[in-house]
Amino acid sequence: MKTKAFSREIDAFPLTGGSRRDRLAPFRTLSELFGQRWMEGAVPLGLAVLLSVLVTATTPVGPGDAPLILDEATEKGLLAIGLTVVLVGGGIDLSIGSIVGLASLGAMVASRAWNWPMALVVPAAILAGSALGAVNGFLIARVNMRPFITTLVTLVAFGGAAAALQSAYSFQLGVPEQDIVWDFLGAGAVAGVPTGWVVFAVVLIVVHVGLTRSRWGWWIAAVGSDRRSARRNGIPVARVVFCTYVLSGALAGTAGLLTAARLGRTDPDVGQGWELVALTAVVLGGVSLKGGRGSVLRATVGIVVVQVIQQGTIATGAEGSSYTVILAAALLLFAVLDLKWGKYRQRTAEKLRIDPGRITLGPLVDVTEPGTVWTVNDRLTDASPIGLGKIEGAEDCAVDREGNMYCGDRRGWVWRFAGPDDTEGEIFARTGGLPLGHAWDHERRLLVAVGGMGVYRIHADGEPELVADKVRRSPFSLHDDSGLRAVDDLDVTPDGAIFVSDFSTRTNAAEYMVELVESRPNGRVVRVDPDGSTEVVISHHVFPNGICTAHDGRSILVASTGLCRVDRLWIAGPKQGQLEPVLENLPGHPDNINRSSDGNYWLPFVSMRTPMSDLLTKYPAVRRRMTQEVPLDSWVVPQLNVSCVMKFNDRGEVLGVMWDATLRNHPMVTAVKEHAGHLYLCGVSNNRVGRLRLESDEVGPIDPASVPGTTTAPSLAVVDR
Amino acid sequence: MKKKLTALLTAAATAMTLAGCTVDRGGSSAGGGAGGGKQTFGRNVQLFDAHKKTHEAMKGKRIAFVPILYKGYNLTLNWGSTMERAFGNLGADFRVYDPNFDTDKMVKIINDLVARRAVDVLILHNPDVGVLTKQIDAAERAGIHTVVVNMVSSRLGDAFIGVDSVHAAEDITRRAVQDCEKRGAPKRMAIIDGPGNDAASLMWSKGVHHVLDPAGYEVVTTAHTQWQNALAQQAAASITQQQKNNICAYMVAYDLNAIAVGDAVADAAERGVIRPDSIGVYTMAADTRWCDALRAGKVTASAAYDVQGVGEAAVVTAQQLVQGGAPAGSTHTVAYVSHTVVDRSNVDDTTIACYKGR
Missing domain, CATH: 3.40.50.2300 (Response regulator)
Structure with missing residues (x-):
């Protein structure tokens, strides 16, 4: 009997009884969107691009202007790249405009007045820029001056030097020098692409790769984010800061050289005000003024937007000063946006993260009413403890043929208790996660659903081996749901596939309270094939928890803790791939399901419904406020401290219910395993595993631990279907 | 990382070498047929026909004047108002663009006009001998006539008019x-x-x-x-x-x-x-x-x-360039207006002294 691949996953959303609108979680979508790292720059950048689209739509600026815009963007873009690096490093460089002027005039003086060969002028201009940057770097990194005031002073100083240079050589400057290198830089092309663009592209790629992929780039971001912790992590802060200014200066020098070649402006105002253009561009591009975050690619988009705006003012023949006003207004607007958006983005994302949904449960059965199958009793009270005080939160356990009991522990361990009389036990394996569901596979190897990690197989020597920890990511999802993080219970089918419940694609296994309160269809059931491939078989399920292969091996029982129901997923036969209800409207929230030896199933409740908890499921807004304003341990949730185990059959009939009315020994039962006439009671918040002797009439001939259809034991599971 | 980077750089360098570097000297590819049109007049002309033809030739022609500064600057205002009057009378579309002493902006304005082919004749006032070289080249290639007034540029354009x-x-x-x-x-x-x-x-x-x-x-x-x-x-x-x-x-x-x-x-x-x-x-x-x-x-x-003469001469030259039908950049001339020394003794009797903004 081979389980064929399902044609498509079953969408369990209709089980919630919600409308199509309930499927959407708008707040959470917003939270996810805000939580994306790229959102930091995306909003300012999106607005900036919108602005430029607006400009192109309302002014005569068109495709014909593209080369002009790119020419301008090339030179100022180099400044923007340098400024981005400085800003990411936590500084600011206002002197770049004057460095451009000094480098540009210097290059022309060297060429026209001193008759230097171009082979010397080109590197000299870039080196001069670096040297001026080094002055900034020295003052800021070594003398520890404030970047803003330092570069403001050097802006004036370098500007004055440029004016003095121009004045001293104005006569010689006025006479253009013909040189092939000047022409190549200003009007040449490499493979048809203008030289300036090529220079810019090379710089852009190198700096982008450097900033995002190299240690050097990470250092800059680290220094910009938090100097103190960068220093404590051994990053040479002063050197990194120094280097950012040198780079900025070198790029400004290159820009100066390019503008000298392209325009040949020889007045002392060359480069004046360019720092404002570059600054506006990087802020428009979403580079944070607070340091630590920014991308040269985005800064490049910013500079193009700024140039488009400028081209717009020129093409419309607007008043000369209007461009400066527009630029300043844009800078102010986007600086405020940077401040507020950066501040509130994370906060909002965090606040909107839990977005409770509405689910509809049927009328509540009153378990306190005497004389019903549900009536509270003390059957569980006398269960003898195993590992008392040693175990912390065994959510599930597994018992082998020899009677050795293996159970999880919230510290990440799997305990092993040798035989029924061992109460001391030993740590059998260390998983590193939160071991939840336990099951045996065909070869009698232990399978554990490790919350936060995935499905593991534990070998006889206690060595865990990963079976599966991811599925294919859903397309068009902002949220990465590929990881199996909240795996809870699992079971094996006759063909060797493992079915595992992943109760939430959003929260971690330890955050089950959030999931219980949110009541959204975040969970899924995944099939892990023997070859390790994974497939989601049921999606959009509310807190799927217990998983149990039916006695005949043709279906899987799936308990939904959130919806208080159990469904049967057919994996073989004519109904294969269909989900049909077995138990609905249970009085509590069911947990792991396991087979009993008499052909039925054991099902414990992790908590019982109360009129109050039922009321809350109808009012998601109340739960939202609760999660936002009240600490987690004060949330109103279903009654968690109960111990209730029921037995039911394949037809969905409740055969019996066992309680520990004292709540003293087993306040919460999350899994029940039957072995050799005994019940093992596990609880995720209990400090023991309970062992309860069953009456002889409750015990049947089946070995519940073996995979159905693989043993010689007669199957009693003849169900009317 | 280092190896990859080296390989990348080597590849890029090789690609560039193979692709070849070129230099566009601009001036060498003069105009082609662009801007060249039929001459407005032949050897003979009918009296009233001349009037009609002159107007027809200039009608709708877009003429841009880009001085270094316009508003509040008598010299360029004088030229501009002369041009406005003359081109207005001829039915041409005349506009002044004011870069307000900003060379960057001036370059951008000219670049924009040339790129959009938004003009037929450019009248320029060059702030810097070298700075408009490429713009004048580009204008010529685009078939746009250029007239430079008063401050000569290292790229001459179709005509220079100004004081000697x-x-x-x-x-x-x-x-x-x-x-x-x-x-x-x-x-x-x-x-x-x-x-x-x-x-x-x-x-x-x-x-x-x-x-x-x-x-x-x-x-x-x-x-x-x-x-x-x-x-x-x-x-x-x-x-x-x-x-x-x-x-x-x-x-x-x-x-x-x-x-x-x-x-x-x-x-x-x-x-x-x-x-x-x-x-x-x-x-x-x-x-x-x-x-x-x-x-x-x-x-x-x-x-x-003769400040006013510069404006007038620019108007005349622009008309001649349009009527002449020669491609932009095919002729290059330099012409001067008159000047004379004035002092208190003769200033009130000299017509070219004491020019006004309008």
């Missing part, structure tokens, strides 16, 4: 030398020009030196003002303070700056730093305000040139 700066400077310097000799003043003068990198300043200095050097005069300093009155006044004040009476004249390249220099000199005389009327202030062109200053005795003399 060197000649004017020589004339006024001769006058200054005469005045200095008369007073028996020291053979020392100072030049105050514009930014110093522009055609007007360069030629002014050249003309002044042409006369002064053989006459045994010394130029004590050449100060640059960026055409700003405040800077001119500042320069004159400090030179006066340094030189006291050991200087006989200021040779100021621009008439409005000369007023500021005159103020500084008058101020120095009032404060007793120098003797009254011991320093002459000479310049080129004669704005109405300069004429007022002249009448007030603040400035001495100027090589006044």
Whole structure:
């Protein structure tokens, strides 16, 4: 009997009884969107691009202007790249405009007045820029001056030097020098692409790769984010800061050289005000003024937007000063946006993260009413403890043929208790996660659903081996749901596939309270094939928890803790791939399901419904406020401290219910395993595993631990279907 | 990482080498057929036909005037208003673009007009000898005629019209030398020009030196003002303070700056730093305000040139270029307007002196 691949996953959303609108979680979508790292720059950048689209739509600026815009963007873009690096490093460089002027005039003086060969002028201009940057770097990194005031002073100083240079050589400057290198830089092309663009592209790629992929780039971001912790992590802060200014200066020098070649402006105002253009561009591009975050690619988009705006003012023949006003207004607007958006983005994302949904449960059965199958009793009270005080939160356990009991522990361990009389036990394996569901596979190897990690197989020597920890990511999802993080219970089918419940694609296994309160269809059931491939078989399920292969091996029982129901997923036969209800409207929230030896199933409740908890499921807004304003341990949730185990059959009939009315020994039962006439009671918040002797009439001939259809034991599971 | 980077760089370098680097010298590919049209007139013309044809030729032609500064600047306002009147009468579409002393912006305006082919004739006022070279090239390639006024550019364009700066400077310097000799003043003068990198300043200095050097005069300093009155006044004040009476004249390249220099000199005389009327202030062109200053005795003399004539000549040249039908950049001419030296004795009788903004 081979389980064929399902044609498509079953969408369990209709089980919630919600409308199509309930499927959407708008707040959470917003939270996810805000939580994306790229959102930091995306909003300012999106607005900036919108602005430029607006400009192109309302002014005569068109495709014909593209080369002009790119020419301008090339030179100022180099400044923007340098400024981005400085800003990411936590500084600011206002002197770049004057460095451009000094480098540009210097290059022309060297060429026209001193008759230097171009082979010397080109590197000299870039080196001069670096040297001026080094002055900034020295003052800021070594003398520890404030970047803003330092570069403001050097802006004036370098500007004055440029004016003095121009004045001293104005006569010689006025006479253009013909040189092939000047022409190549200003009007040449490499493979048809203008030289300036090529220079810019090379710089852009190198700096982008450097900033995002190299240690050097990470250092800059680290220094910009938090100097103190960068220093404590051994990053040479002063050197990194120094280097950012040198780079900025070198790029400004290159820009100066390019503008000298392209325009040949020889007045002392060359480069004046360019720092404002570059600054506006990087802020428009979403580079944070607070340091630590920014991308040269985005800064490049910013500079193009700024140039488009400028081209717009020129093409419309607007008043000369209007461009400066527009630029300043844009800078102010986007600086405020940077401040507020950066501040509130994370906060909002965090606040909107839990977005409770509405689910509809049927009328509540009153378990306190005497004389019903549900009536509270003390059957569980006398269960003898195993590992008392040693175990912390065994959510599930597994018992082998020899009677050795293996159970999880919230510290990440799997305990092993040798035989029924061992109460001391030993740590059998260390998983590193939160071991939840336990099951045996065909070869009698232990399978554990490790919350936060995935499905593991534990070998006889206690060595865990990963079976599966991811599925294919859903397309068009902002949220990465590929990881199996909240795996809870699992079971094996006759063909060797493992079915595992992943109760939430959003929260971690330890955050089950959030999931219980949110009541959204975040969970899924995944099939892990023997070859390790994974497939989601049921999606959009509310807190799927217990998983149990039916006695005949043709279906899987799936308990939904959130919806208080159990469904049967057919994996073989004519109904294969269909989900049909077995138990609905249970009085509590069911947990792991396991087979009993008499052909039925054991099902414990992790908590019982109360009129109050039922009321809350109808009012998601109340739960939202609760999660936002009240600490987690004060949330109103279903009654968690109960111990209730029921037995039911394949037809969905409740055969019996066992309680520990004292709540003293087993306040919460999350899994029940039957072995050799005994019940093992596990609880995720209990400090023991309970062992309860069953009456002889409750015990049947089946070995519940073996995979159905693989043993010689007669199957009693003849169900009317 | 390092290896990858090296490989990447090597690959990029190789690609570039293989792709080859090119230089576009622009000027070599002159115009082609662009801008070339039929000549408006043949050898013979009918009397009324000429009127119609002239208007037809200019109708709807887009003409742009891009001076270094327009608003509040009498010199360019004078040219602009002449052009506006003339082109308006002819039914052409005339527009002034004002970069407001911003060379970057001026370049961008011209680039934009050329890229969008938004103009048929460009009338330019170049702030810097070299700076518009590529723009003039691009305009020629786009079939746009260029007329450069008053400040010559290293790329000539179709035509240059303006004052003969060197000649004017020589004339006024001769006058200054005469005045200095008369007073028996020291053979020392100072030049105050514009930014110093522009055609007007360069030629002014050249003309002044042409006369002064053989006459045994010394130029004590050449100060640059960026055409700003405040800077001119500042320069004159400090030179006066340094030189006291050991200087006989200021040779100021621009008439409005000369007023500021005159103020500084008058101020120095009032404060007793120098003797009254011991320093002459000479310049080129004669704005109405300069004429007022002249009448007030603040400035001495100027090589006044026909400012209005420059505007008129630009209008004429533009019409000739359009009617001539030759492709843009196929002809290159330089033409000068008249100039003459004016002082208090003849300023009110000289028609080209005391120009106005409109």
